[in-house]
Amino acid sequence: MPEGPMIAQLDLELRGVRKRYGSFLAVDGVSLKVEKGQFVCLLGPSGCGKTTTLRCVAGLEEPDEGDILIGGRQVTGDPPWKRDIAMMFQDFALFPHMSVAKQVGFGLEMLKKPRAEIGKRVAEVLAAFEIAHLAERRPAQLSGGQKQRVALARAMITEPRILLLDEPIGALDYALREAVMLELKALQQRTGISFIWVTHDQNEAFSLGDHVVVMNHARIEQQGPPEDLLSRPRTAFVAGFIQGNNVLRGKAGAAEAGVLPVETADGRFHVPIIGAAPAPGSEVSFSVRAERIEEGENDLPNRIAARCTTVEYFGAFRRHVLSSGSGVTLKWDQFGALPPRLRAGTETTLGWRTEDSVLHA
Numbered sequence: 248m249p250e251g252p253m254i255a256q257l258d259l260e261l262r263g264v265r266k267r268y269g270s271f272l273a274v275d276g277v278s279l280k281v282e283k284g285q286f287v288c289l290l291g292p293s294g295c296g297k298t299t300t301l302r303c304v305a306g307l308e309e310p311d312e313g314d315i316l317i318g319g320r321q322v323t324g325d326p327p328w329k330r331d332i333a334m335m336f337q338d339f340a341l342f343p344h345m346s347v348a349k350q351v352g353f354g355l356e357m358l359k360k361p362r363a364e365i366g367k368r369v370a371e372v373l374a375a376f377e378i379a380h381l382a383e384r385r386p387a388q389l390s391g392g393q394k395q396r397v398a399l400a401r402a403m404i405t406e407p408r409i410l411l412l413d414e415p416i417g418a419l420d421y422a423l424r425e426a427v428m429l430e431l432k433a434l435q436q437r438t439g440i441s442f443i444w445v446t447h448d449q450n451e452a453f454s455l456g457d458h459v460v461v462m463n464h465a466r467i468e469q470q471g472p473p474e475d476l477l478s479r480p481r482t483a484f485v486a487g488f489i490q491g492n493n494v495l496r497g498k499a500g501a502a503e504a505g506v507l508p509v510e511t512a513d514g515r516f517h518v519p520i521i522g523a524a525p526a527p528g529s530e531v532s533f534s535v536r537a538e539r540i541e542e543g544e545n546d547l548p549n550r551i552a553a554r555c556t557t558v559e560y561f562g563a564f565r566r567h568v569l570s571s572g573s574g575v576t577l578k579w580d581q582f583g584a585l586p587p588r589l590r591a592g593t594e595t596t597l598g599w600r601t602e603d604s605v606l607h608a
């Protein structure tokens with residue numbers, strides 16, 4: 248037994264990873280820690296560097312700077328098959344001329360395992376993923392959902408420490424996605440393998456991830472549990488990217504008693520300060536979630552006149568989209584199966600409590 252206190256080992260650590268393509272910086276100083284058995288989602292708009300980050304972890308790209316540690320071991324320079332990882336791609340990247348059984352056993356063949364062991368493990372994994380009846384088929388003879396299972400079985404057979412998934416359900420029909428998501432989450436919890444899941448879909452990231460990493464322009468904007476990102480978006484980008492936030496911009500006034508007045512084109516608002524107060528006159532932004540808004544007559548300290556432009560019905564709630572006097576788009580969500588309070592063209596006032604707004608960095 249090792250002496251001294253046990254230190255929880257990280258499955259993955261990135262320290263200041265940078266990757267350039269020519270003069271273009273695709274990943275700019277990304278640092279990230281993944282604890283054992285964590286489900287991490289890399290979330291961000293197209294081109295922000297999610298896939299490149301994943302490919303650096305996989306060993307398909309070599310970073311120009313920074314360190315990558317898997318299970319505490321520096322893997323820079325190691326080929327993919329020596330990294331204790333497996334990867335699953337959106338298009339599943341199945342080998343077109345190989346039978347399902349052969350594809351699934353491929354990882355073990357690469358590791359030069361004995362034939363008998365490979366045969367036994369392939370049979371077990373095909374049974375576990377309920378694809379034993381497809382063993383002799385080729386990819387062209389499979390449905391999208393079946394291909395997905397084969398790709399997953401192929402990735403999981405080596406029991407990697409980390410599974411890297413690049414938009415793994417992006418190619419599936421919408422109807423199939425939710426069931427596959429639940430299945431993958433259950434598999435991840437059962438096996439204790441860390442998942443790093445790349446997506447541009449925030450619903451996927453928030454429903455699956457224990458830890459969500461929001462990227463923009465090659466950098467991490469914010470990372471943390473989904474609840475933190477939802478309740479405390481750190482920047483205007485994160486607030487704007489996450490659905491349901493109202494983002495307002497203006498100039499800081501003089502802070503008093505932990506509250507910052509912000510002068511905007513639609514009037515003055517009050518926002519709680521976290522940390523140091525911004526200098527008076529500096530440009531600031533803050534956000535308020537759509538479900539925190541109250542509509543109509545009230546004596547709330549923050550009020551904004553707006554005109555309803557559209558009403559969207561999502562079943563569990565109704566989202567009213569409005570436009571302020573200065574043209575800022577605002578959202579107010581009304582929960583429950585209530586008749587709509589507003590229709591397009593209605594003028595009203597929206598209000599919120601100071602403590603329901605979040606100042607951005």
Ligand SMILES: Nc1ncnc2c1ncn2[C@@H]1O[C@H](COP(=O)(O)OP(=O)(O)OP(=O)(O)O)[C@@H](O)[C@H]1O
Pocket residue numbers: 268271272273291292293294295296297298299300447
């Ligand atoms: N091999 C390459 N050569 C040159 N530029 C590249 C290469 N691969 C990626 N890039 C560029 O690097 C940036 C990041 O790409 P990346 O694929 O990591 O983004 P992403 O966030 O995964 O986007 P998406 O969701 O669209 O896949 C993009 O601007 C892309 O055009």
